Structure formats: structure tokens, C-alpha cells
Amino acid sequence: MDEQKYSVPALDRANAVLTALVDEPYRWKLSDLSKKLDISKSTLYSLLATMERLQWIARDRNDAYAIGSAMGRLGGAYFRQYDLVEAFRTLADPAMRKLEESIQLAVLEGSDVLYLAKVEAPGPVQMVSGPGVRFPAHATGLGKALLAGTTEDRIRELFPEESLPKITVHTVGSREALLQEVRKGEREGYTTDIQEGVMGFCCVAAPVRASGGGVVAAVSCSMPIHRWEGKKETALREMQELAKRLSPL
Template identity: 65%
Template sequence: MDTKYSVPALDRAHAVLSLLSEEPYKWKLSDLSKELGISKSTLYSLLQTMERLQWVNRDRNETYAVGRTVGDYGSAYFRQFDLIEEFRRLGEPVMRKLHESIQLARLDGSEVLYLAKIEAPTPVQMVSGPGVRFPAHSTGLGKSLMSEMDEEQIRLLLPEEKLPKRTMHTIDSREAFIRELEQVRRDGYALDHQEGVMGFCCVSAPIRSRGEIVAAISCSMPMHNWETTKETAIREICSLAAGLSTNRI
């Protein structure tokens, strides 16, 4: 991996966490400094910050261990796989009812990252399998995932007023996209009319954890199925998103 844009402080924090995860409550500041080759003054500031963020804990003997926040991150990492399994379990009957493919995705910066797909046995398919990325502003999934962001957050993710078009129907103005998100908030779901891929429409709804949007699902279909399937798809996708949402995470 290219290290041109690496952040030294994060590299040092990673080294500290790696050592503490192997041997908790063994290392004092001076020991860590010698072991990792980091000056005491630099390491002191780093550990103070990591302790404030609860990345590390310090006991009465001034030794360190991995903190609660790192544990939370680890739990979140494994929970995403639980969500994928639950998506497959609950989404299969929805796919069979709609006879259309169902996708699960999360937001990664200004892009939608597809996590899983339940593929309908139809001859015409949109390319949307795990690992595929699309610009968020060009998809129903992106609209769902960004629907509760304030304007400042949106402007940080989309710094340019002019947005790139994937098709002739893609929203190409940040202000128009912000207005579209207002409609998504009111409706509770998002629509995509050939904005990401020509010939395909989709309906999407957000998945929540403790009230926060953490992922989204969508049903995509060819244009020739849209008018006859749209209303049923909206109802089924919103119901599936509610079923995948939880207050436990």
C-alpha cells in the first residue's frame, strides 16, 4: 500500500494498540518508549489523547491496556456480518415476492459500498454485488444513507456544487440533491429513476441502529417492471428495513 499519505501519529497509535493487545497492563510509558522507539514526550501526548478517547486505559500502577472504545469498534466490525446474515434471511422472501434483486449497502465517504445482494433469477441484472461502489448522489441507496445529514455534513462529503453525472438522469447539482434528501426524509424512502444505471429504477430505505442510519437496502428493477411493481416494492422494502433496524446495537 502506498505510504505517501500516511499519518505518523496513527502509525504510532497502531503500534501502541498492537503491543497492548498482546500484553495488557504490562507496559508503562517508559517501557513503551523503549520498545517502540518513540520519544517519551511524543508518546506522552499520544497516550494522553488515546486515554481521553478511551482507546487505552491506565491503572494505578501507570501501566496501560486497550480501552473500551477499541472494544466497541471490534464489536461493530463483527456486527456488520450479523447484519448481512439477517439481511439474507429476511430478504430472501422479499426477493421472491417481488421477483427483483435486493441489495444491502453502507456509506463510505461520498460513495455507496455494496455489502450483499440477493439476486433474483431474472435475465436482466444491474451490476451491484459486494464490493461494488457508486457515487452516493446517483443512487437511491445513497439518498437513504445521507437523508438525515445536515447541510454542513453534505457539503463536506460533496465539496463541489457540480456533481458528476452517471446517466442523463443523475442529479448533477448539490443544491438539487439537498432538496431531494428533504423529500426522502419526509417519505421515509428514496427513489432512483435511471440515475445510477440507465434502464433501471430502484426504491431504497434506511436501516437504523439506536435511531442512527447505519446501512440501507434497495430493490432495483428494469424500467419495464417499474410501474407495475413500484408500490409493492416501496411497501416491502420499507418493511424489510424496519425489520433489520434494531435498538440492540
């Protein structure tokens, strides 16, 4: 993909402003930033006013700028995910030992699941779901659990086509079917995928919620299909309990 083709110049300029303010808070005024960043004063004035309204930046009595409180909140959220990973590793281990199956933690990135951590059960057969791996959200129980915290309009934005790509023959094939699965997950408090992402594997997932109720992550237990019927109810209870314990860390 041509990254420049799809870039947003205003965001590039906002990033340049933030970068300038990181190391030297309350040094730069409008005229100084205009010269430093080679942005016209009229363009920069509108940009700074918008950024100040959003609390991305703050201005002192001398009209000099620094990073604003919204950046602090976003930065805090970024680092809290690492606290979440550490808590997950501790809290998921007993469930993994009880189930003798691997357990994953993930977040939603666009229309993909991004795996943050995995507590892996011993065994020769494993799903490829380690930290950093991305996978289409519509094809996973984790993805459906994460989408349960998303509005229908946002889901339609994330999946603009009615037809969804099939990862296996069992993958949800339409956006409407996905919406139905997500809403069912909202009602029941958990989601599943039965060989939808990987043939021969099933999983059950539950959402991790912030204090305000929004979904910030999800946990899942995956296992080979021949062990699914015997373990799915226990796995469901363990994932819901794990998600509850991780909320609202």
C-alpha cells in the same frame, strides 16, 4: 494516489500503540512503549493521554496500558454488520420472491455506497451490485437513503464541489440538488433513483436505523425500468418493512 502523501502521522502512531497493546495488555508503560515504538516520551505522553481520554486505551494502577472500552464498541459494531448481513439474507428472501426483483444491502463509505450483500432474483438482466462493489452515493437510491442520516455540513464535506459527476444523463448533477433529494428522503422515509446510476434501471431504498435512530445501512430493490410503474408501490412497502425489521439489529 500517493498514500504516504496524505497520511496522518499521529494516527499512524496511535495505530502502532494499539497494535502493541492487542496481544499484551497491561504490559507496556510509557517508557516501554517509547522504546518499542521509537517515539519520544513527550510526543507519546500527549498521544496516550488523548487516547485514554477517548477511551481507546485504559491504564491500570501501575500505569500500564491496554485496549480501552471504545475499541470494544467499535469492534462490536464491526462484527454486528456481519450479523446484519445474515439477518438481511434471511429477511430479504421473501421480499425478493414476492417482487421477483433483486434486493441489496449497503453502507456508506465516504462518498460511496459499499454493497454488503445481495439477494438476487432469477433473470438474465442484473445490475452489478454484489458484495464489495462501490458506487458513487449521489447516483443511487441507496446512497441518498444513507445520506439521510448525515448532517448537511457532513454532506458538504463529502461532496466539496457544487458540481457532481454525471454517471448517466439522469444523475443528480449538483450538491444542492442532492441535499434536496436527501431531505425529501428524510421526510418520506424512502429514496429512489430513476436511471441515475445505470441506464434502464430504477430502484427504491429505505434506511436501516440503529436503536438511537442513526442510519447504519440501507436496503434497496432495483428493477428494469419497464417493470417500474407496475411494481414501485409494492417495492416501496417491502423495502420500508424490510428496513424496519432490520432495525436495530
